[in-house]
Amino acid sequence: MRSDPFKGDVIRLKPPLQRLYRKRIGNDRVLFSIRGEDVYLELMGDRSYVYELAKRLERNIG
Structure with missing residues (x-):
């Protein structure tokens, strides 16, 4: 990921996780x-919960 973080299946997330x-x-x-x-690793995990966890964390930070 250091040399090319956009290699592979990478997309930018939509609000409220646009960063x-x-x-x-x-x-x-x-x-x-x-x-x-x-490049900062923010979260890693199963797709079934990682987005909801990210949204909760983003609300607590922002």
Whole structure:
């Protein structure tokens, strides 16, 4: 991911998670953000719960 975080099945998420990108790996999802040249892993887990968890965390942070 360091050399090319957009390689593979990667999309930018819609509001309220627009600062995050999603990379699909089977049934798992990696949610990450990019700040400058750095890639930050935000969440990783099964697709059945990772988006809802991300939304809850985003509400608590924002």
